[in-house]
Amino acid sequence: MVPYLTTALTGPLLELEKRLLDAQPTIEHWFRQQWKEQAAPFYTSVDIRNAGFKLAPVDTNLFPGGFNNLNPAFMSLSIHAAMGAVEKICPDAQRLLLIPENHTRNTFYLQNVAVLAHILRQTGLIVRIGTLIPEITQPTTLELPAGGRLTLEPLIRKGDRIGLEGFDPCAVLLNNDLSAGVPEILKGIEQTIMPPLHAGWATRRKSRHFAAYQNVAIEFARLVGIDPWLIDPYFNHCGKIDFQARQGEDCLAEKVDEMLKKIRVKYDEYxxxxxPFVIVKADAGTYGMGIMTVKSPDDVRELNRKQRNKMAVVKEGLEVSEVLIQEGVYTFESINDAVAEPVVYMLDHFVVGGFYRVHTGRGADENLNSPGMHFVPLAFDETCLTPDRSANPDATPNRFYAYGVIARLAMLAASIELDESLNEAEAAAAA
Known part of the structure; x- marks a missing residue:
């Protein structure tokens, strides 16, 4: 199914897509050069907003949890990409330990774990699943909604190695974003951990990611001759926020006002x-928690108790003290009259698929990652890497090529971000 795009197909975004198609050889060569210098994260998913006049990433997840929502027809893409990722990061890997989130009641998430384990097993790895849930003290088998079963086993640490009873893995793959912090059992182990522990929300910050993305977008925009703003949302950061105590509200309101004025200037230019609107979200954390749409500084000052409580705490009870103030990007894509946004999935530096996050109860200026959402696999004919330059820019594979380019830019920024945070951590440890 090709999504119905409610914006005019002769608008500015069509021009942007045409520019990306025309520059495809240059773009792909540039990406190849980047990956010579940067190691891609093991896997990444990127939420993209398509406003018709702007195409930009709004969130980058280094522990993606929706592999069950990908089009199964393209499973081979994931398997081949996973082979490359494993060989690069841990070439001698034969046994892999997969550690998921503690969501044993979320059967859709467990289906994701099952699909991910299947992909990894198809590369020739022996894969078993360990859990951080303290109540699971023996192998526990769970039934999956789509059929099949998933067995979780308690983690065992021996010296500097982690594994399961009778299973000593070569490498560890986290599908747990460490929102609750880095567990002691994972600290200082000698096996390769993918992604690294500093990629978790215990240390990672969205503002750091979008600072890296801003630099990537500027370089890329110069390469293809476009305004960086067309692919990059403005952002700012506000620390020392306490929504429940109403501390930091004036700082937040002032920065929201500044950003709304900046966006208005660009809207006038185009x-x-x-x-214009702004998204205020927790600077650490995921699952669509701690997010609100703001259209005026007064919206920040006039939060009611329920709204303040919603913004104060995110996943795993993590208290919000820092927020990202991000330019709101409309989504004018819709499927069956419901607003939709594409989410692109990558393994290593390859696009392997994606889906539309769809929500019948949300508007074009609201967060769609919330209860009531559903998913529709992206309907590209082959992959996001195979545009048809002889077709119109809005043809299905061409639109998805543009999505793949933006997603890979965000993944490149994540790679740079992780290098920077690791260097800072090592410098601090040395000091």
Whole structure:
């Protein structure tokens, strides 16, 4: 199914897509050069917003949890990409330990774990699943909604190695974003951990990621001759926030006002007849928690108790003290009259698929990662890497090529971000 795009197909985004298609050889050569210098994360998913006049990433996840929502027809892409990722990071790997989130009641998430384990097993690895849930003290088998079973086993640490009873893995793959912090059992182990522990939300910050993305977008925009703003959302950061105690509200309101004015200048430049808006979200954390749409500084000052409580705490009870103030990017894509946004999945530096996050109860300026959402696999004919330059820019594989380019830019930024945070941590340890 090709998504119905409610924006005019002769609008600015069509011009942007055409520019990306025309520059495809240059773009792919540039990416190849980047990956010579940067190691891609093991896997990545990127939420993209398509406003018709702007195409930009709004979130980058280094512990993606939706492999069950990908089109199964392209499973081979994931398997081949996973082979390359494993060989690069841990070439001698034969046994792999997969550690998921503690969501044993979320059967859709468990289906994701099962699909991910299947992909890894198809590469020739022996894969078993360990859990951080303290109540699971023996192998526990769970039934999956789509059929099949998943067995979780308690983790065992011996010296500097982690594994399971009778299973000593060569490498560890985390599908747990460490929102609750880095567990002691994982600290200082000698096996390769993918992604690294500092990629978790215990240390990672969205503001750091978008600072890295901003630099990537500037370089890429110069390469293809576009305004960086067309692919990069403005952002700012506000620390020392306490929503429940109403501390830091004035700082947040001032920065929201500044950003709304910046966006309005760009809207005027491009003749965009839409009210600008800002997304305020927790600077650490995921699962669509701690997010609100703001259209005026007063929206920040006038939060009611329920809204303040919603913004104060995110996943695993993590208290929000820092927020990312991000330019709101409309999504004018819809499927069956419901707003939709593409989410692109990558293994190593290859695009392997994606899906539309769809929500019937949300608007084009709201967060779609919330209860009530559902997923529709992206309907590309082959992959996001195979555009048809003889077709119109809005043809299905061409639109998805543009999505793949933006997603890979965000993944490159994540790689740079992780290198920077590791260097800072090593410098601090040395000091």
């Amino acid at each position: 003749g965009i007849d839409q009210p």
